[in-house]
Amino acid sequence: MDGKICNGATLWARQTIDSEIFFYKPDKWFKMWFYIVNKVNHKDTNLFKRGTNLITYGEIMSSTKATKNQVDKLIRFLKKTEMATTRKTTRGMVITICNYDKYQNIETYKSDKLDDLQTKRRRNADDTINNNERMKECNNIYTHFCSKINPLKKSSMRAKENISHYLNKYTEEELMKCADNYFLVSQHSEPKYRKDPANFYGKNEPYFKDYLPDIFSMPKISNGDKQEPQVGTCRSCKRANITLNQNGLCRDCARRK
Numbered sequence: 001m002d003g004k005i006c007n008g009a010t011l012w013a014r015q016t017i018d019s020e021i022f023f024y025k026p027d028k029w030f031k032m033w034f035y036i037v038n039k040v041n042h043k044d045t046n047l048f049k050r051g052t053n054l055i056t057y058g059e060i061m062s063s064t065k066a067t068k069n070q071v072d073k074l075i076r077f078l079k080k081t082e083m084a085t086t087r088k089t090t091r092g093m094v095i096t097i098c099n100y101d102k103y104q105n106i107e108t109y110k111s112d113k114l115d116d117l118q119t120k121r122r123r124n125a126d127d128t129i130n131n132n133e134r135m136k137e138c139n140n141i142y143t144h145f146c147s148k149i150n151p152l153k154k155s156s157m158r159a160k161e162n163i164s165h166y167l168n169k170y171t172e173e174e175l176m177k178c179a180d181n182y183f184l185v186s187q188h189s190e191p192k193y194r195k196d197p198a199n200f201y202g203k204n205e206p207y208f209k210d211y212l213p214d215i216f217s218m219p220k221i222s223n224g225d226k227q228e229p230q231v232g233t234c235r236s237c238k239r240a241n242i243t244l245n246q247n248g249l250c251r252d253c254a255r256r257k
Helices: 014-018 027-039 057-064 068-080 113-149 157-166 172-186 207-211 251-256
Strands: 052-055 084-089 092-097 221-223 226-228 230-232 242-244
Touching (some): 027 052, 057 068, 068 084, 172 207
Antiparallel strands (some): 052 092
């Protein structure tokens, strides 16, 4: 054995761990991104140039255990942020990594103290932009929840802190959809019985997870051939005009049983 490693290598900047896709997006996104960067050509070929290759959704899903929906969201994110471009073909898609030559060239990483200072300043500026974007997403989700659910209590600071925590794993669209799904089961209850946004997106008891798009299903009861939600008074907590399960319990009481 000569100690050499087969199949070459890819370079990853240390600042990768501060990037949006690594720090703020769902874990699976970076795993897919890592796979794609390693699958594109490291040198020009007759078919594809350096930084480009043919790849399919199925290949990404098989190698990373991601769902088609997760792959689709990642690809849209990569194109939106100009991290990659794609072109559809009959056999899949041709994907090109933007700035591939910059990040896969060891000379890029050789810098003196001035370069390090400039890099630090750029990183601080990027962090400010990311923080502003995160704050905007939190405000959007909080406002959407309050306008949709109209709860009696509307804790703002704690709610936005919790929402920011979950934006590391879930998208803004997913967290808003949770509020939409919660509306379907809470619309007949009085505002005082509806979840405060800080509790709905709670850290100790993440109530919103029951309403994630991939999990939520509207409670129904059998009524001949017709299925309709049952609305009435919970036999445990006695709250009126609330959606009940087949045992006559509201969602909160059913969770505690």
